[in-house]
Amino acid sequence: MASTIGLDLGNVPSLDLMTELLRRMKCSSKPDKRLILVGPPGSGKGTQSPFIKDEYCLCHLATGDMLRAAVSAKTPLGIKAKEAMDKGELVSDDLVVGIIDEAIKKPSCQKGFILDGFPRTVVQAQKLDEMLEKQGTKIDKVLDFAIDDAILEERITGRWMHPASGRSYHTKFAPPKVPGIDDVTGEPLIQRKDDNAEVLKSRLEAFHRQTQPVIDYYVQKGIVNKLHADKPAKEVAAEIQKALS
Ligand code: ADP
Ligand code: AMP
Numbered sequence: 001m002a003s004t005i006g007l008d009l010g011n012v013p014s015l016d017l018m019t020e021l022l023r024r025m026k027c028s029s030k031p032d033k034r035l036i037l038v039g040p041p042g043s044g045k046g047t048q049s050p051f052i053k054d055e056y057c058l059c060h061l062a063t064g065d066m067l068r069a070a071v072s073a074k075t076p077l078g079i080k081a082k083e084a085m086d087k088g089e090l091v092s093d094d095l096v097v098g099i100i101d102e103a104i105k106k107p108s109c110q111k112g113f114i115l116d117g118f119p120r121t122v123v124q125a126q127k128l129d130e131m132l133e134k135q136g137t138k139i140d141k142v143l144d145f146a147i148d149d150a151i152l153e154e155r156i157t158g159r160w161m162h163p164a165s166g167r168s169y170h171t172k173f174a175p176p177k178v179p180g181i182d183d184v185t186g187e188p189l190i191q192r193k194d195d196n197a198e199v200l201k202s203r204l205e206a207f208h209r210q211t212q213p214v215i216d217y218y219v220q221k222g223i224v225n226k227l228h229a230d231k232p233a234k235e236v237a238a239e240i241q242k243a244l245s
Contacts, residue, residue: 031056036142037145038145038215044229058109100131153197160176
């Protein structure tokens with residue numbers, strides 16, 4: 001059986017088809033959700049996103065992951081973003097707003113989305129509101145990953161990533177089954193160039209100066225849930241489940 005988009009379903013294994021069918025049936029009964037995860041680098045946004053994504057059938061849009069992919073592919077966007085990223089500064093609002101504007105229209109975001117690392121400035125938040133207003137939608141909830149700066153150096157310097165999926169591990173808190181290897185694909189893990197104590201200082205400075213006002217922007221709209229992001233990952237996941245139910 002050949003579909004109009006050129007995918008030969010006859011070659012897709014039955015188990016994969018059944019799994020996808022069951023996923024779609026489960027998703028059809030879920031309410032739409034448009035979420036923002038906000039917090040400093042290392043607060044656990046990327047760790048918690050896959051659970052929320054699977055539970056509510058959302059797409060996960062992490063601007064940091066998208067920008068890193070553009071940098072490694074040396075696209076015009078990546079070339080423009082690289083210098084600021086290496087220094088731990090924010091890239092320009094126009095660059096990231098453009099990425100998100102395009103991404104939220106994708107079919108995988110039909111039931112809603114998790115924005116991870118966006119918006120990071122009040123201008124980005126305002127532009128996002130404008131985008132959503134055009135679609136007749138709005139942000140439902142903002143999860144604030146509240147955590148003390150002092151905890152973040154150990155989290156950031158011990159982090160290992162699987163670049164293709166954005167999965168993160170930690171040498172002490174979330175080690176992979178085999179050191180240096182992704183549990184799911186068996187591919188090598190990497191350490192991010194900006195995951196060091198020196199660049200972390202600039203990233204935290206950018207968070208407090210430019211992103212903290214974003215949290216205040218959404219507090220005024222009454223849609224922020226504050227999490228204890230310093231707790232173990234399972235406890236944070238339970239807090240999120242409660243906040244979203
Ligand atoms: P973010 O996406 O907010 O930058 P991550 O989810 O990548 O942060 O987490 C940063 C590092 O801390 C990772 O190495 C991750 O495994 C680890 N980590 C995440 N949540 C916790 C937690 N609650 N307790 C301890 N370590 C955590
Ligand atoms: P992250 O993976 O979220 O830690 O982001 C890595 C880097 O990408 C940041 O230090 C910024 O340079 C850049 N970046 C990611 N998201 C944004 C954003 N919304 N606005 C500006 N810069 C961003």
